[in-house]
Amino acid sequence: xxxxxxxxxxxxxxxxxxxxxxxxxxxxxxxxxxxxxxxxxxxxxxxxxxxxxxxxxxxxxxxxxxxxxxxxxxxxxxxxxxxxxxxx
Numbered sequence: 297x298x299x300x301x302x303x304x305x306x307x308x309x310x311x312x313x314x315x316x317x318x319x320x321x322x323x324x325x326x327x328x329x330x331x332x333x334x335x336x337x338x339x340x341x342x343x344x345x346x347x348x349x350x351x352x353x354x355x356x357x358x359x360x361x362x363x364x365x366x367x368x369x370x371x372x373x374x375x376x377x378x379x380x381x382x383x384x
Contacts, residue, residue, distance in 0.1 A: 333377035340370030 344366030350359040 330377055330380040333373060333380055337370045337373035337377055340366050340373065344370060 344363050347359055347363040347366065351357065351363055352360060
């Protein structure tokens with residue numbers, strides 16, 4: 297039998313992929329953009345509810361349009377945040 301030249305690799309040596317974001321220490325497997333999506337969704341929802349007190353009971357001022365738009369945008373932003381968080 298012929299001898300193999302070179303270093304002998306151990307079968308138990310860990311394989312580290314330097315290109316994957318999940319291999320970065322402290323990342324927890326989450327995508328880096330998901331945190332910003334969650335934060336912006338929370339800010340939009342809280343500000344939408346905070347602006348609801350300025351709405352005219354008849355709904356005839358600008359806050360009656362802005363407040364539900366902020367709420368809807370915040371709630372719809374949760375969907376890509378969930379997708380980005382659980383994407384592998």
